[in-house]
Amino acid sequence: MSSPGKRRASNAAISPPPIKRKAQTTITKTAVASFFTPTSQKPKERTTWNERMPPKDGKDSNDARATLLVAQYTPESYEAEPPSKRRKVAAFDLDGTIIRTASGKKHADGPGDWQWWDTCVPLKLKSLYYEDGYRVVIFSNQGGLTLHPDPKSKGPKNTKRTDQFKTKVNSILSKLDIPITLYAATAKDIFRKPRPGMWNEMLNDYDLNGTEATPEMEHSFFVGDAGGRTAQLVSASAVTANAAIKSKGKGRAGPAALPKDFSCSDRNLAHNIGIDFKTPEEYFLGEEPRDFVRDFDLASHPFPDADGEPKALIEQKNEKDIILFCGPPGAGKSTFYWKYLKPLGYGRVNQDTLKTKEKCLSAAAEMLKDKVSVVIDNTNPDPDTRALWVALAKKHDIPIRCVWFKTPLALAQHNDAVRSMNGTLQLETQGAKGTITPDHHLDRYAAAVEWKRAWYAETEATRTATAATVVTASEAHFGFISTAVSESLLLKAKIPGRASIPIVSSRTGCSLTSTAAAGVCSGILFLSSMFDDILRLA
DSSP: OOOTTSOOOOOSOSSOOOOOOOOOOOOOHHHHHHHHSOGGGSOOOOEEEEEEOOOOTTSOOTTOOOOEEEEEEOOTTOOOOOGGGOOEEEEEOSBTTTEEOSSOOSSOSSTTOOEESSTTHHHHHHHHHHTTOEEEEEEEEOTTOOSSOOTTOOSOOOOHHHHHHHHHHHHHHHHHOSSEEEEEEOSSSTTSTTSSHHHHHHHHHTTOSSSSOOOOGGGOEEEOSOSOBOOEEEOGGGOOHHHHHHOTTTTOSSOEEEOOOSOOHHHHHHHHHTOEEEOHHHHHHOOOOOOBOOSSOGGGSOOOOOOSSOOOOOOOOSSSOEEEEEOOTTSSHHHHIIIIIGGGTOEEEOHHHHOSHHHHHHHHHHHHHTTOOEEEOSOOOSHHHHHHHHHHHHHHTOOEEEEEEOOOHHHHHHHHHHHHTOGGGOSSTTSOTTOOOOHHHHHHHHHHTOOOHHHHHHHHHHHTOEEEOOOOOOSOOOTTSSSOOOOOOEEEEOOTTSOOEEEEOOOSOOOSSOOSOOOOOSOEEEOOSOHHHHHTTO
16 A cells, blocks of 8 residues: 555656657758868859958048958859940849748857748849840848957957858858849948948949949849838738748748848938849839838928028127027937137037036136137937036026927938948038947937927927928039938027017038038927026926
8 A cells, every 4th residue: 555645656647748849950961062172172162252441532541450251262263344334233132032031030149050041042133144244242231240349349359250251151152153243331431231332342342433433223122131122011911931931920721920020221322322223022022013102202392482591580689698409319419509609700519529517517608708609519319418507507697598409310320321322522620530339329318308398399389380481592402312311490499478489490411522411400499598497498
């Protein structure tokens, strides 16, 4: 008899036996065979690699590093050709267009974790080169790679991923076995899509920059998966095998959900260059185009038809006062100062040049002692920072006004990027020096200025701020972007008990070749000189 404290043993299985999951390896048989093959017997490597730095464009390049990785594949039977023979360019993205992961994961497990996006891809690319006479190239953003780690940066310093990327690209280009060049942008500079740096490098490499020949733009095209496509419900029968990989409705009956694209950078690159664009589904599979949207579209900021100089300008109605700017980097603050306030005799305090708040406060105090009105040309996103300037105004018993640059962050990012990569846009030598404001700085600004909508809506009616007709036009435009941009809005703020103050919007940029300021901003709003209003802005 068994003990009452013990459970009866049972031979019956209470659950299925555990099954050991088969580990998936990214090591191919070819790689193993190559490892054991003597060097003298290995075939000659057909891919050559080099690195390139961004063009100087008159900027300080003491800390310049190579950020573009270039791989050029030459088949064994290749014979040199004159540039004029191949003036049509067929350009492709890499990940999600030519290849996808074999594991099905978003990011590859290793250099061997890849397969053709579709079985027709290599045949189509070979046909483009050998039958249609196209120059075939690949443009890829590879922000996860580090070519030369910056010891001052907090970013990744391991170059192992770069070596793995080279191994994968060597395999891809060898399988294609056509003359082809791959360009990989590893930093946020002129090379990164949708900026045209990689296209310009390609033109120079193949002598298509006008010295020997020029590309046939009307017959050239770019294929990429970052097309800004919106999410879409489709019937399960209409979902192709490749679309099903991205579809959230895979394996279910009924409609399938095709997710939106992660970006519109590929479509924007083609637009900036001036060539046709297609998604992989459209080009390789013949599918109909899907709807798309751009997060930021320059077509929304056309040149106005108005002529002449702006008539609505800010006036200096006080013998001495402080004007406090509030807006993100790239909102147009400095341009507004140089164009409208400096001619009125205002001094300027800027933390980019003075480095610390303490020095800014000291410099402003000295100007006020000399009876010079002061503009605080900083972002000033939070009430605590603005409180310092309110206190300074109270100390000197003078009015203080706040100019709020209501520029969307997407537009500010664009302005900042264009300014940073074009020396002619630097309004002063102490400016950005060719660096783009990091995304986290803009995110921090956005978090700090999480405007209290209820307060703004309540006081907006009191101020009766209304949109007026745009009164300025600019001849400046962005040279590498086909759509012109200009000042977009003029606001007139009426403050109870005070005279109305007309304001004209402005921005920090102009063309690649001109130093005249262009004005793009979603609006600039003057707020009351009452101290409480400035503190409650955020």
